[in-house]
Amino acid sequence: MIYFVEDDNSIRELVLYTLNNSGFSAEGFGRPSEFWSALGQQTPSLILLDIMLPEEDGISILKKLRADPATRMIPVMMLTAKGTEYDTVIALDAGADDYVQKPFRMMELLSRIRALLRRAERYRVAQEPPETYAIGELYVSPSQHIVRVGEEDIALTLKEFELLCLLVENRGIVLTRDKILDKVWGDAMGRESRTVDVHIRTLRQKLGEAGSLIETVRGIGYKLRGNNGT
Numbered sequence: 763m764i765y766f767v768e769d770d771n772s773i774r775e776l777v778l779y780t781l782n783n784s785g786f787s788a789e790g791f792g793r794p795s796e797f798w799s800a801l802g803q804q805t806p807s808l809i810l811l812d813i814m815l816p817e818e819d820g821i822s823i824l825k826k827l828r829a830d831p832a833t834r835m836i837p838v839m840m841l842t843a844k845g846t847e848y849d850t851v852i853a854l855d856a857g858a859d860d861y862v863q864k865p866f867r868m869m870e871l872l873s874r875i876r877a878l879l880r881r882a883e884r885y886r887v888a889q890e891p892p893e894t895y896a897i898g899e900l901y902v903s904p905s906q907h908i909v910r911v912g913e914e915d916i917a918l919t920l921k922e923f924e925l926l927c928l929l930v931e932n933r934g935i936v937l938t939r940d941k942i943l944d945k946v947w948g949d950a951m952g953r954e955s956r957t958v959d960v961h962i963r964t965l966r967q968k969l970g971e972a973g974s975l976i977e978t979v980r981g982i983g984y985k986l987r988g989n990n991g992t
Contacts (some may be wrong), residue, residue, distance in 0.1 A: 764788040764875070766810040767797045767823065768841065773864070777810065777841075780868045786875075794818040806836060808879055813842040813853070821856050828857035837882040839875065841866070895930045897988040900972040902930050911972045921946060922965050925958075929976060929986040938983040958983075 764786055768774040774790040781788035791797040794817045809827070813820035820840060827833045839860040840853045850861050860878050862871060894903045901910040904927045909916040918926065924946045928937065939958045947957070962984055966973030975987050 763804060763806045764808045764810065765797060765800065765806040766790040766841075767794060767815065767820070768810070768812045769793065769815050770812075776868070777871070780872065781875075784872055794823055797823070801833070805833070808875065808882070809836055809838045810841050810875075811838055811858075813840060813849070821852060824853070824856045824858060835882075835886070837878050839878060841871075895933075897930065897933065897975060897986070898972060900930075900969065900975060900988075902926060904931075909969075911970055914970075916968055918965070918968060922961055922968070925961050926965060926969075929984065933986040933988055936979045936982055936985045942983065 764781055766774060766777055766781075766788060768777070768790060769792050771792065774792065778788050778790045789800065791800065794815055811820045811823060815823075820842065824838055824840070827836060827838060837859045838857065839862060840858045841862050841864060842849070842853075843864040853861050859882075860874055862874060893905070894901065899912045902908070907923065909918055909923065909926065925942065928942065928945050942958050962976060962978075966976055969975075977985050977987055979985060
């Protein structure tokens with residue numbers, strides 16, 4: 763959802779029409795009070811913000827957004843007739859992610875919106891900590907290739923590690939031998955399900971006490987007990 767705060771009805775309607783017909787969902791507000799009310803109901807993925815507004819100017823709104831942890835990371839693009847270098851610097855220093863001067867071409871605006879959303883998504887992903895799993899005494903970090911039981915680091919072969927990650931990521935779900943073969947070995951080997959059984963056995967041995975987390979489901983396959991963080 764994209765929010766657009768603009769008191770000029772003709773500009774607001776044109777931009778909303780273009781956005782809603784270009785694969786986006788967008789909602790517009792003529793007054794800041796309407797925007798703040800909507801923001802309390804739904805957090806948008808991007809905000810288009812005019813500077814010259816009734817009730818409260820866009821720079822003041824921007825500063826409030828950046829001061830609130832709940833809205834600090836929402837990308838904000840300023841759309842305004844105030845196009846001097848000073849105005850641009852003021853907006854960027856206040857936390858704007860982009861600044862577009864009126865009048866603007868709609869195709870250029872769409873391109874800059876898409877670019878800003880891509881940058882915001884890359885930043886969000888970069889800020890996310892790598893996913894890790896802690897199940898009882900077992901700790902697994904797929905991205906860092908770490909397996910630990912209690913305080914002891916466990917050395918696994920590549921296939922053992924891939925097998926454990928598959929079980930951990932699907933903990934509580936029964937995986938058939940064929941499913942395991944597909945995900946871990948693919949077409950690199952024949953359809954010998956005994957390979958799975960052998961790797962499960964060695965994996966249990968290497969994990970020691972945590973090996974008991976791997977359950978055999980007779981006639982079907984295997985699953986890992988427990989929930990993340992238990």
